[in-house]
Amino acid sequence: MTARRSSVPCPQCGKAADWTAENRFRPFCSERCKLIDLGAWASEAYRVPVAEDPKEPEDSEPGAGTS
Numbered sequence: 001m002t003a004r005r006s007s008v009p010c011p012q013c014g015k016a017a018d019w020t021a022e023n024r025f026r027p028f029c030s031e032r033c034k035l036i037d038l039g040a041w042a043s044e045a046y047r048v049p050v051a052e053d054p055k056e057p058e059d060s061e062p063g064a065g066t067s
C-alpha cells in the first residue's frame with residue numbers, strides 16, 4: 001500500500017504544495033506565497049475608487065501683482 005502524498009499546485013508560484021495537516025499554508029507551498037497572496041488580495045480589497053479631488057485653481061490668487 002503506497003501512501004500517496006496529496007499535493008496541490010501552489011496558487012501563487014505553481015509549485016507543488018503538500019496538502020497535509022502539517023502544511024499550515026495550504027493550499028500554498030510556503031508562508032511566503034500565502035502572505036503574497038493575502039497581500040495581493042488585501043490590496044485589491046482596499047483599493048477604493050479614487051475620489052475626484054477638487055482641483056484648486058492655482059492662478060486665482062487675488063491681487064497678484066496688481067498694484
Ligand SMILES: [Zn+2]
Pocket residue numbers: 010011012013014015028029030033
Ligand atoms: Zn508557492
